[in-house]
Amino acid sequence: MTTTDSKVPVTVVTGFLGSGKTTLVNYILSENHGKRIAVIENEFGEVGIDDALVIDAEEEIFEMNNGCICCTVRGDLIRILGTLMKRRDKFDYILVETTGLADPAPVAQTFFVDDEIRAQLRLDAIVTVVDAKHLSLHLFEEKEEGVENEALEQIAFADRILVNKTDLVSEEEVAVVESHLRSINASASLVRTHMSKVDLDWILNVGAFNLERVLEVEPTFLEDSEHLHDQSITSVGIEEDGLVDVTKINNWLGWLLGEKGTDIFRMKGILNVAGSEQRYVFQGVHMLFDGQPDRAWAEGESRVNKMIFIGRNLDRGEIRQRFQQCLKR
Amino acid sequence: MSEEIFAKLPEYVNAVDVSPDGRRVVACSVSGHISISERDENAHVFKAHDGDVVRVKWSPSGQFVASCGIDGALRIWNSAGELVTESQHKGWSTDLAWRPNSDEVAAGIGRRIVRLLADRNDSIKHADLKATVECVAWSNDGRHLFAGHYGGIAVFQGASSPVKYFPWKGAPLTVAASPDGKWVVSGNQDASLHVWRFSNGSELKMTGFPTKVLLIAWHPQSPRLANASMNEISEWDFSGKGPKGSTPIGMLGHSSRVAGLDYAPTDPNMLGSVATDGSACLWRPVKKGNSLILAHKTRHVFSSMKWSPTALQLICGTSSGEVVSLSFNEQAED
Numbered sequence: 001m002t003t004t005d006s007k008v009p010v011t012v013v014t015g016f017l018g019s020g021k022t023t024l025v026n027y028i029l030s031e032n033h034g035k036r037i038a039v040i041e042n043e044f045g046e047v048g049i050d051d052a053l054v055i056d057a058e059e060e061i062f063e064m065n066n067g068c069i070c071c072t073v074r075g076d077l078i079r080i081l082g083t084l085m086k087r088r089d090k091f092d093y094i095l096v097e098t099t100g101l102a103d104p105a106p107v108a109q110t111f112f113v114d115d116e117i118r119a120q121l122r123l124d125a126i127v128t129v130v131d132a133k134h135l136s137l138h139l140f141e142e143k144e145e146g147v148e149n150e151a152l153e154q155i156a157f158a159d160r161i162l163v164n165k166t167d168l169v170s171e172e173e174v175a176v177v178e179s180h181l182r183s184i185n186a187s188a189s190l191v192r193t194h195m196s197k198v199d200l201d202w203i204l205n206v207g208a209f210n211l212e213r214v215l216e217v218e219p220t221f222l223e224d225s226e227h228l229h230d231q232s233i234t235s236v237g238i239e240e241d242g243l244v245d246v247t248k249i250n251n252w253l254g255w256l257l258g259e260k261g262t263d264i265f266r267m268k269g270i271l272n273v274a275g276s277e278q279r280y281v282f283q284g285v286h287m288l289f290d291g292q293p294d295r296a297w298a299e300g301e302s303r304v305n306k307m308i309f310i311g312r313n314l315d316r317g318e319i320r321q322r323f324q325q326c327l328k329r
Numbered sequence: 330m331s332e333e334i335f336a337k338l339p340e341y342v343n344a345v346d347v348s349p350d351g352r353r354v355v356a357c358s359v360s361g362h363i364s365i366s367e368r369d370e371n372a373h374v375f376k377a378h379d380g381d382v383v384r385v386k387w388s389p390s391g392q393f394v395a396s397c398g399i400d401g402a403l404r405i406w407n408s409a410g411e412l413v414t415e416s417q418h419k420g421w422s423t424d425l426a427w428r429p430n431s432d433e434v435a436a437g438i439g440r441r442i443v444r445l446l447a448d449r450n451d452s453i454k455h456a457d458l459k460a461t462v463e464c465v466a467w468s469n470d471g472r473h474l475f476a477g478h479y480g481g482i483a484v485f486q487g488a489s490s491p492v493k494y495f496p497w498k499g500a501p502l503t504v505a506a507s508p509d510g511k512w513v514v515s516g517n518q519d520a521s522l523h524v525w526r527f528s529n530g531s532e533l534k535m536t537g538f539p540t541k542v543l544l545i546a547w548h549p550q551s552p553r554l555a556n557a558s559m560n561e562i563s564e565w566d567f568s569g570k571g572p573k574g575s576t577p578i579g580m581l582g583h584s585s586r587v588a589g590l591d592y593a594p595t596d597p598n599m600l601g602s603v604a605t606d607g608s609a610c611l612w613r614p615v616k617k618g619n620s621l622i623l624a625h626k627t628r629h630v631f632s633s634m635k636w637s638p639t640a641l642q643l644i645c646g647t648s649s650g651e652v653v654s655l656s657f658n659e660q661a662e663d
Contacts, residue, residue: 115540
């Protein structure tokens with residue numbers, strides 16, 4: 001078991017320009033939650049604790065020499081978090097508001113790759129705010145080849161999605177937006193909001209990266225029928241009965257991280273391993289993988305292997321077929 | 330070993346330094362304060378920057394103190410704590426260094442290098458670099474200025490653009506040139522040391538460190554480099570063709586991150602280190618056998634350290650804002 005209690009939780013708020021991110025951050029700060037929250041606002045490059053500290057910092061991506069995507073981190077965040085950690089007695093929660101165009105991967109990876117940050121802080125959840133009225137504009141925006149569609153990636157990385165500005169669209173339109181979101185990210189929880197007003201317990205201290213809470217949210221798997229055309233980012237869910245062979249699953253995970261790590265943004269899963277009375281749980285961000293035996297299977301609990309992969313150009317058939325080969329005959 | 334409190338700052342001490350005559354100690358805090366203190370006298374504590382003061386250093390003459398902070402300011406103070414001159418820029422400052430034998434200080438602020446002279450009211454601004462400057466250092470002869478940033482090390486020599494560039498896809502956190510000027514070394518975010526031969530830019534990389542390398546120190550007289558990563562200290566031999574293919578001397582005595590590391594000016598073959606677990610160690614690095622001479626445990630969480638230039642005494646900053654001196658008995662330690 002990892003001890004997470006002493007670590008300060010960090011919520012990352014993403015979302016396209018004008019979606020309501022800043023409104024959400026201001027709403028969180030204005031609510032009476034009893035927490036002392038430090039806010040890092042990248043849109044203006046500022047961080048504030050008790051309105052006292054303002055730091056200018058530009059978004060700066062550090063890509064390390066070995067070319068591994070998981071070693072791409074945010075240099076500015078390392079710096080800002082480093083200075084925040086020197087005054088840990090001043091706050092008990094950190095909110096990071098990214099710019100509308102931020103790629104969420106380096107932000108998330110910063111919390112796993114930098115040892116000092118990993119030792120003292122814990123990424124709690126990625127919360128993405130979506131503008132219900134303008135979402136489709138961003139999703140279908142034509143991008144040059146090789147250029148990321150950040151709106152899509154911010155949705156793909158999310159643990160919680162606020163479907164905001166629902167007062168500006170019809171019920172039918174909201175339903176369409178939600179089915180788009182589901183087809184991209186089947187494991188995030190969705191909530192409809194107006195002016196980004198949301199129950200704070202729903203977005204703070206969620207523990208989305210805690211292994212103990214993997215797949216606490218039951219993924220909603222939509223089959224291919226709901227696919228958006230031209231959409232390269234999707235969720236692949238796998239649910240299979242059977243006992244998993246340890247050696248084979250290790251090889252499978254090696255293949256998955258090695259071959260698909262660049263394309264897989266997030267993954268989570270629970271496995272029923274042969275010879276073990278405990279659930280095996282895992283989660284990952286790109287090639288960064290974390291897995292361990294969890295609690296024992298409960299009496300009467302159905303021992304099903306459940307996994308979800310969110311990423312680009314994922315071949316459901318291939319992933320599933322290779323997984324099935326890991327099952328004991 | 331005797332311990333003495335020199336000063337008390339409101340919060341975490343980012344850096345400490347001792348004047349060249351060994352009499353006065355300066356320290357800076359994330360609270361924005363600087364303290365200047367002399368033994369047996371009350372420390373003078375004053376607000377120096379808006380937000381964290383990242384570095385403070387005495388000038389080589391001992392007349393001035395330079396400070397830089399995340400407010401983007403580079404300031405020069407006299408020893409009474411009065412502002413002498415300043416230069417304000419956008420972005421935050423991460424490091425500064427006095428040019429040897431001069432009253433000129435250089436700091437990285439945002440993506441640029443700013444140089445300020447204590448006796449003149451103007452500053453030299455260099456062209457913007459490709460990324461935020463993380464670390465600066467001068468060559469021992471004062472001719473070259475090194476600025477480390479994500480993407481490499483820029484070398485300045487008076488002109489506003491770098492005269493040399495050591496490009497490399499990585500993020501240096503600290504940089505230093507060897508006293509003989511032959512080598513430039515950076516400690517890096519990706520848990521490595523990167524080495525360049527100054528004359529031709531040929532590179533060498535040392536890996537295998539537990540975490541990022543935050544501290545490096547050159548032996549003042551012989552080509553030896555010490556570094557710390559997490560709780561591990563090592564020393565590399567740069568004599569002859571350099572450390573390529575060699576194994577460093579490993580030194581284990583701390584149980585948590587080393588917060589300060591340097592060779593003792595009064596006894597250069599002795600290495601001193603302090604860590605966040607409150608331990609202070611003295612070492613004489615040897616290839617075979619035990620390099621540790623002394624390990625002392627205190628109640629402090631050390632955050633920074635400097636040797637006194639004139640005595641076997643470590644001046645340490647702590648995470649709770651104290652400035653502490655640890656004095657060692659010269660005879661007793663050997």
